[in-house]
Amino acid sequence: MNKDQLLKKRYGAEKRFKFYGLVSITLAILFVIFLVNVIFSKGRTAFQRTTIAVEVNFNTEELELSSNASIEEIQDADFYDLSINSLLKLYKTEGAKQEKELLRIFSPDHDIEIKNFLIKNLDNLNKNVIVNLTTSDDIDQLHKGNYPRHLPEERRRISDFQLLIYDQLVKENKVNKVFNTFFFTNGDSRNPEVAGIGGSLFGSFFTIIITLILSFPIAIFASIYLEEFAPKNRITDFIEININNLAAVPSIVFGLLGLGILLGTFDLPRSTPLVAGITLSLMTLPRIIIPCRASLKAVPPSIREGALAVGASKVQSVMHHVVPLSIPGTLSGTIIGLAQALGETAPLILIGMVAFVVDIPATPIDPSASLPVQVYLWSEQAERGFVEKTSATIMVLLSFLIVMNFIAVYLRQKFEKKWS
Amino acid sequence: MVMINNKVKIKTTNLNVYYGDKQALNDVNLEIHSKEVTALIGPSGCGKSTYIRCINRMNDVIDICRVTGSIEIDGNEINKKEIDVVSLREKIGMVFQKPNPFPKSIYDNVSYGPNIHGLAENKVKMDEIVETSLKKAALWNEVKDRLNEPGTSLSGGQQQRLCIARAISVNPEVILMDEPCSALDPIATAKIEELMDELKKSYTIVIVTHSMSQAVRVSQRTGFFHLGKLIEVDTTEKIFKNPNNKMTQDYITGRFG
Numbered sequence: 001m002n003k004d005q006l007l008k009k010r011y012g013a014e015k016r017f018k019f020y021g022l023v024s025i026t027l028a029i030l031f032v033i034f035l036v037n038v039i040f041s042k043g044r045t046a047f048q049r050t051t052i053a054v055e056v057n058f059n060t061e062e063l064e065l066s067s068n069a070s071i072e073e074i075q076d077a078d079f080y081d082l083s084i085n086s087l088l089k090l091y092k093t094e095g096a097k098q099e100k101e102l103l104r105i106f107s108p109d110h111d112i113e114i115k116n117f118l119i120k121n122l123d124n125l126n127k128n129v130i131v132n133l134t135t136s137d138d139i140d141q142l143h144k145g146n147y148p149r150h151l152p153e154e155r156r157r158i159s160d161f162q163l164l165i166y167d168q169l170v171k172e173n174k175v176n177k178v179f180n181t182f183f184f185t186n187g188d189s190r191n192p193e194v195a196g197i198g199g200s201l202f203g204s205f206f207t208i209i210i211t212l213i214l215s216f217p218i219a220i221f222a223s224i225y226l227e228e229f230a231p232k233n234r235i236t237d238f239i240e241i242n243i244n245n246l247a248a249v250p251s252i253v254f255g256l257l258g259l260g261i262l263l264g265t266f267d268l269p270r271s272t273p274l275v276a277g278i279t280l281s282l283m284t285l286p287r288i289i290i291p292c293r294a295s296l297k298a299v300p301p302s303i304r305e306g307a308l309a310v311g312a313s314k315v316q317s318v319m320h321h322v323v324p325l326s327i328p329g330t331l332s333g334t335i336i337g338l339a340q341a342l343g344e345t346a347p348l349i350l351i352g353m354v355a356f357v358v359d360i361p362a363t364p365i366d367p368s369a370s371l372p373v374q375v376y377l378w379s380e381q382a383e384r385g386f387v388e389k390t391s392a393t394i395m396v397l398l399s400f401l402i403v404m405n406f407i408a409v410y411l412r413q414k415f416e417k418k419w420s
Numbered sequence: 421m422v423m424i425n426n427k428v429k430i431k432t433t434n435l436n437v438y439y440g441d442k443q444a445l446n447d448v449n450l451e452i453h454s455k456e457v458t459a460l461i462g463p464s465g466c467g468k469s470t471y472i473r474c475i476n477r478m479n480d481v482i483d484i485c486r487v488t489g490s491i492e493i494d495g496n497e498i499n500k501k502e503i504d505v506v507s508l509r510e511k512i513g514m515v516f517q518k519p520n521p522f523p524k525s526i527y528d529n530v531s532y533g534p535n536i537h538g539l540a541e542n543k544v545k546m547d548e549i550v551e552t553s554l555k556k557a558a559l560w561n562e563v564k565d566r567l568n569e570p571g572t573s574l575s576g577g578q579q580q581r582l583c584i585a586r587a588i589s590v591n592p593e594v595i596l597m598d599e600p601c602s603a604l605d606p607i608a609t610a611k612i613e614e615l616m617d618e619l620k621k622s623y624t625i626v627i628v629t630h631s632m633s634q635a636v637r638v639s640q641r642t643g644f645f646h647l648g649k650l651i652e653v654d655t656t657e658k659i660f661k662n663p664n665n666k667m668t669q670d671y672i673t674g675r676f677g
Contacts, residue, residue, distance in 0.1 A: 304481075305481070305520065306520040306522060308509065310533035310587065310589070311506050311510035311537060313506050
C-alpha cells in the first residue's frame, strides 16, 4: 500500500467511527423519546378527575343535626341517605335496577365526599349547594375518551342507561374535569378514581430520610478513613475489593438480608419505612463510599503536603483541606446513591412493602407503600384507571430522580474548585 | 567575598533512606550552616528531594519509606519516634516544586499556619502576622487590596511567593525549597531569587535546584548528589570553580546529567 491509500484508509476509518457514534446517540435518544412518550401519553390523564355537579340540600333535619352543629357532630353524622337522595334527583329512574345504575355512575364513597365538602364549607348548612362529586372509574375513562362505548352493551360495564344519563349530563354541562388532587393526597384504594400516591410519597420520603441518616455519615467516615488514614496492606485491599463487590450485588439480595435479619432476627415491624430504610442503607453504603473515595482521591496530594508542611497534623490536613475540597463530589455521589435507592423495588417487595396500605403513614414505623412498589402494585391491576395511575406514578418518580440528579450535577459543577 | 557562617544548623550522619527495597540515599553526611543558602544539585533521581524531605520528616507520609541514621537540628536528634512532627514542621517550613496554595483566600492561606498553632490571640495580631509574612515574601504590595481573593487566582510566581509567605508565617528557623522555580518564568524566578537573598538574613535555607546558574546566584554552599550519594559539598565558589571530584566537574560543566 502506498501513502495515498493509507491516508484514504485512515480518513475512511475516522468517518466510519464518527458515523457509528452518531448512530448510537440517535438510537439512544429515540429510545428515551419513545419511553417518555409512552409514559406521558398514558399517564397524562391521571392528573385529571371527572366530576359531576350534583345539587345537595344540607338539610339539618334530614341529617339529624342541630342548625349550629360542630365539626365533630358533622363528622359523626350519616350522610348516606342525603347523598343517595341528591344523586337520584339527577335523572328520572324507574325501578331499583335503574336506581342502582345511576348510583354506579359515582364513586362508591360519594357520601363521604359530600361530608368532607360540608366540613370544609360549614356555612352551607341548611342550604342548597352544587357539589362536584367524583365519578366512577368507568365514567371517568369514558369522559377522558378511553372507554370503548361503541361495543355492544353486554361487552361493556357501562350500561346503555348509564350512557344515556351521561350524555344528558354532558349536555347540561354538569360533567367537568378538574385537577386530580386526590392523586397526590389520597392513599391507595380499590377504586382507581380515588386511589392516590399520598401514602407512597410519604413512605418513600421516610425511607429515603432513614437511608440518608444511616448511610451518609457511615459512608463519609469509612471513605475518609480508608482513603486518608488506613495503611495500604492486604486487609485494606481486601476491604476495597469487597466494597466494590457489594456495590454490584443484586439489590434483591439485600432484600433477603432485610427479611432474614431485620424482620426475622430483630423482629422489626413489617412493611415499614424503617426496615426499608435500613435495608436500602446497606445497599446504598458501598454505592456512596465509592464516589466519596474517588472525590477524596481527586484532591491533589500537593494540598495535603502544603498543609502538613506548615505543621498541620494529619487530621487537620484532612479535615481542613481535603474533606472540604471533596464535598461537591461527595454530595453528588450521595444524591445519586439515594436516587438509586429511591427507585429500588425488589428489596422492598421482600420486606413486605407490597402490602395494600390505605392509610398515609404518619411515622416511619407505620406500614406504608413506596413509589416504585406502588407502580408495581398498580401495574398488575386491570382497570384502565390504574393503568393511567401507574404511568402517572412513574412520571412522579422519574421527576424526583431527574431533580435529584440535576442537583448532583449542579453541585459538582458549581463548587468544584480549580487547584492551581 | 561571600560571608561564610560556621554555625551548623542541620547535621545528618549516615543518613540512609529506603523506598521499599530501593535505597534512595546512601550514607549521607552533610552539615547545613545557619543563616545561609545551601544548594543541592545533581541529576534527576539522585536523592536531593528525598534528602530535604527527611529534614522536616515529610517522608513519614509515604508508607513504604524508611529512614535510618541521624538528623540533628541544633544538636537535637529528630529522626526518632518520640519527636512530634507537628512542632518540628512548625520550625522547618517547606516550599514545593509546584506552587500549591490552598484553594482559599490569600489571607486564609497565610493565616492558616498561625491559626492552627495558636500564634495570634486576636484578629489584629493575625492581620499583623499576615502583613509581615506577605511583606517578607515581597508580595504585600501586589495583593494588599485583594486579600480576600482566592490564592489560586494569582499568577504562578505570585502563588509561589504566597507559598513562601505561608511557610514563614509560622516563624520557622529553616526553609526547605524543593525546586521552587522550576515551574516559573525567568522574571518570577528572578524575584524569588532576590527574595531568598533577603530571607537568608533571618532563615537557614536549603534549596534543591536543577539550575546550576541559580545555585551560583543564590547559594553560599553547594552539595552535589549522585545516585543517592553525596559526592561533594563545599562553598559554592569552590564547587563551581575548582571541585575536588571529577564527577562534580563533569556535571557542572554539562558533560553528564
